[in-house]
Amino acid sequence: MQKMIGTLLALYEQGGDLVYAGESVTQLMHAWQCGRLAEKSGASAALQLASWLHDVGHLWANFEGTPTLRGQDDAHESIGAHVLLPVFGPAVSEPVRLHVQAKRYLVSTRETYARKLTPDSVRSLQLQGGPMGPQACAAFEEEPFFADAVKLRVWDDLGNKSSWFEDTRHDALDHLMQLMHRVAQERVT
Ligand SMILES: [Fe+2]
Numbered sequence: 001m002q003k004m005i006g007t008l009l010a011l012y013e014q015g016g017d018l019v020y021a022g023e024s025v026t027q028l029m030h031a032w033q034c035g036r037l038a039e040k041s042g043a044s045a046a047l048q049l050a051s052w053l054h055d056v057g058h059l060w061a062n063f064e065g066t067p068t069l070r071g072q073d074d075a076h077e078s079i080g081a082h083v084l085l086p087v088f089g090p091a092v093s094e095p096v097r098l099h100v101q102a103k104r105y106l107v108s109t110r111e112t113y114a115r116k117l118t119p120d121s122v123r124s125l126q127l128q129g130g131p132m133g134p135q136a137c138a139a140f141e142e143e144p145f146f147a148d149a150v151k152l153r154v155w156d157d158l159g160n161k162s163s164w165f166e167d168t169r170h171d172a173l174d175h176l177m178q179l180m181h182r183v184a185q186e187r188v189t
């Protein structure tokens with residue numbers, strides 16, 4: 001557990017300044033903003049952590065540039081969920097695994113949602129299967145972590161402000177470390 005927490009923290013220390021795919025915000029700022037939006041909404045520690053780490057698959061796989069511009073779906077949600085499940089459990093890994101599907105769901109079920117997507121998100125939507133049909137929407141609503149995945153997705157779409165980083169980098173990383181310890185600890189006790 002300690003080793004994985006150290007590895008995850010190092011990913012954000014070393015790769016946190018990479019530009020978040022196609023947006024004017026870095027990976028660390030995007031992660032921090034999503035985590036902070038979750039915290040402000042009164043989300044559980046597990047959902048706050050899922051929000052923080054939902055795009056860790058991008059850093060884990062060390063993808064360079066903007067994969068969707070190359071017509072490539074990087075499957076970062078599956079990579080991230082696979083990495084997070086053993087340490088933090090499904091309350092963290094499942095919203096992460098479902099956050100891309102949640103976009104497909106919201107495009108189909110909330111009229112205004114699709115209009116607010118960024119250009120990169122529109123590009124990746126097509127690569128990820130496009131809007132969900134009615135049957136897929138119904139099946140998605142049966143997912144045990146459906147509600148958390150939808151909440152995370154809304155924060156994901158809001159967490160792209162280029163100047164929104166009140167904490168120092170050090171404080172943000174320290175907060176992430178403490179949150180990881182707290183969730184992992186709660187899971188074993
Ligand atoms: Fe993502």
Ligand SMILES: [Fe+2]
Pocket residue numbers: 030054055156
């Ligand atoms: Fe994201």
